Amino acid sequence: MINSSVLLKEYDLKVTPQRVAIVEELYKHGHMNIDDLYKNLLKKFPSISLATIYKNVNAMVEKIFLNEVKIPETKSVYELAKEDHLHLVCSSCGKIEDIVLDTSSLEKSLSTLSDFKVENTEVVFSGICKNCQ
């Protein structure tokens, strides 16, 4: 399990039950969009508002401990920041998985063709996951 309170404090955010729940949901599910977060949190907090979700998610993204992941043909999802990784999106069931792969050779071949100075590399593979094959 994750220690949400410690995490929130580290990033100078007050520890509230709603925030703890957001972090725990994301820890549990890996990736969620705003709507799914809202629907799940409603079970625990019947009167939570979408505004609270948006405000908190935005605050956490600004503090850089959440990332927004933009995926072709779908709504953005959010994930807890962690080691750099790429994303696998199943076009059949929609599931999103993480995978750690070294992209440095891709960046190296880029550098032979262009003077662009890369700071970040985002990769999303779409396809069919193991279960759906």
Added chain:
Amino acid sequence: MINSSVLLKEYDLKVTPQRVAIVEELYKHGHMNIDDLYKNLLKKFPSISLATIYKNVNAMVEKIFLNEVKIPETKSVYELAKEDHLHLVCSSCGKIEDIVLDTSSLEKSLSTLSDFKVENTEVVFSGICKNCQ
């Protein structure tokens, strides 16, 4: 120059001046978001409506001759479909460039770690373009 009418006909879309202009703008600029498209087309069609832009862009995306490109921290942009390529996004000036790079070695190393069957690979490099360095 591009022959927009032929392109539209190939994809079973009626040739209208508005559609031709959308294709030409995208050909000229490479990547544009909805707002920029709208602002530019207003010059040529002072009474064009945003609804027309949305309907046409969506139709062209469905016919697979436009692609939506999702980019971290920015609005989506659209581009004419063409040879597979990756994107370079300058975090200083916002310019978006295309680059053709082979991603097969990345896909190969993915296949050694996972049973995911890749159908498409999207890559967005963020960083600083030549001009802004």
Added chain:
DNA sequence: CTGGGTGCAAAGTATTTGCATGAAC
């Protein structure tokens, strides 16, 4: 106590839809 978070309602922005008119074929 004090600052900041919460939930509500309202405002703002983005996108889609229905429909009458007009243009493409």
Added chain:
DNA sequence: GTTCATGCAAATACTTTGCACCCAG
């Protein structure tokens, strides 16, 4: 002539903001 695109207005969806009240520190 028939089909479908256009532009407008309205509807829907998505996101942010202001504010009174309340909780975390």
